[in-house]
Amino acid sequence: MPMFHASVAEMKKLLQGLSRWLEKAEANAKERGYDPNGLASARLAPDQYPLPRQVQAACDAAKFAAARGAGKDAPSHPDTEQTIEQLKTRIQKAVDYLDTFSAKDFDGAETRRVALPFLEGKDMAASDYLVEMATPNFYFHLMTAYAILRHNGVPLGKIDYIGSLTTRDKPPAAQDK
Amino acid sequence: MPMFHASVAEMKKLLQGLSRWLEKAEANAKERGYDPNGLASARLAPDQYPLPRQVQAACDAAKFAAARGAGKDAPSHPDTEQTIEQLKTRIQKAVDYLDTFSAKDFDGAETRRVALPFLEGKDMAASDYLVEMATPNFYFHLMTAYAILRHNGVPLGKIDYIGSLTTRDKPPAAQDK
Numbered sequence: 001m002p003m004f005h006a007s008v009a010e011m012k013k014l015l016q017g018l019s020r021w022l023e024k025a026e027a028n029a030k031e032r033g034y035d036p037n038g039l040a041s042a043r044l045a046p047d048q049y050p051l052p053r054q055v056q057a058a059c060d061a062a063k064f065a066a067a068r069g070a071g072k073d074a075p076s077h078p079d080t081e082q083t084i085e086q087l088k089t090r091i092q093k094a095v096d097y098l099d100t101f102s103a104k105d106f107d108g109a110e111t112r113r114v115a116l117p118f119l120e121g122k123d124m125a126a127s128d129y130l131v132e133m134a135t136p137n138f139y140f141h142l143m144t145a146y147a148i149l150r151h152n153g154v155p156l157g158k159i160d161y162i163g164s165l166t167t168r169d170k171p172p173a174a175q176d177k
Numbered sequence: 178m179p180m181f182h183a184s185v186a187e188m189k190k191l192l193q194g195l196s197r198w199l200e201k202a203e204a205n206a207k208e209r210g211y212d213p214n215g216l217a218s219a220r221l222a223p224d225q226y227p228l229p230r231q232v233q234a235a236c237d238a239a240k241f242a243a244a245r246g247a248g249k250d251a252p253s254h255p256d257t258e259q260t261i262e263q264l265k266t267r268i269q270k271a272v273d274y275l276d277t278f279s280a281k282d283f284d285g286a287e288t289r290r291v292a293l294p295f296l297e298g299k300d301m302a303a304s305d306y307l308v309e310m311a312t313p314n315f316y317f318h319l320m321t322a323y324a325i326l327r328h329n330g331v332p333l334g335k336i337d338y339i340g341s342l343t344t345r346d347k348p349p350a351a352q353d354k
Contacts, residue, residue: 003180122344143320167299
């Protein structure tokens with residue numbers, strides 16, 4: 001299932017972007033003269049997870065998407081990170097794990113069933129799981145991390161988020177239009 | 178390309194969720210005694226689009242994802258909305274447009290090329306466009322709208338976001354595990 005692998009590859013790319021956002025946050029903190037780990041308690045609402053937990057959840061969302069889509073058991077990555085440096089290491093751990101997957105691992109994902117801890121007696125087709133659960137859940141935490149950084153004055157924009165695109169030269173006929 | 182249609186269907190579901198978030202915002206404003214249209218200028222950073230533009234951009238991201246994936250021209254939806262009520266109407270317009278697509282419209286999306294205004298002389302395979310551009314761009318604006326509402330005290334949580342899931346009863350063998 002090529003779309004499954006492409007989605008996991010996109011999550012990897014976005015996690016690498018998240019790591020760069022944290023580097024920008026560190027650089028911005030230095031420039032503004034504050035301890036970047038002050039961001040570790042930042043959140044947008046008092047009943048929302050703070051930044052570290054958002055980063056950890058984005059990492060786990062990508063990890064579980066890949067593992068479940070391939071019918072494997074995901075490794076445990078305990079949520080112990082407290083500093084920006086430690087969060088970057090956690091992201092790298094998730095990226096390294098995603099790197100162990102190839103397109104072939106997702107062969108048969110159309111018919112694979114995914115069991116989720118909160119779905120008693122039910123499961124999901126892996127393709128439904130990817131589109132309805134894994135992807136939105138990943139973006140939920142990734143973008144909440146982005147919003148927390150943005151709200152705290154870290155200079156980020158859409159280009160830091162979208163990153164590089166797989167483009168192709170237009171064929172000559174299309175160029176003429 | 179069933180995954181393309183599934184992704185468009187998910188965007189539709191999430192836009193309907195966004196409309197419900199706005200309804201919750203209206204109810205919360207009533208309860209707290211403020212004009213819900215005060216939210217129309219809310220943003221998380223001074224150099225960020227405010228809530229209406231985020232909603233409009235999420236609607237357009239979904240509209241263009243469907244149109245480009247199917248090789249059609251998207252209708253123009255001018256960004257004129259200023260009130261919560263008008264934003265809900267705008268969302269409904271996007272939902273109605275997404276409803277005009279069926280899975281068949283995305284047949285051949287694997288080989289379809291998508292031209293983007295900012296890609297001079299280049300284009301993208303529709304499948305790359307979906308995963309690398311349309312989907313992250315949609316979630317960017319949807320989740321920024323969520324974050325703005327959340328930051329302003331609207332009572333929202335993950336369940337308001339993920340919505341219903343396509344589950345299936347586990348087969349008896351899996352139940353025994």
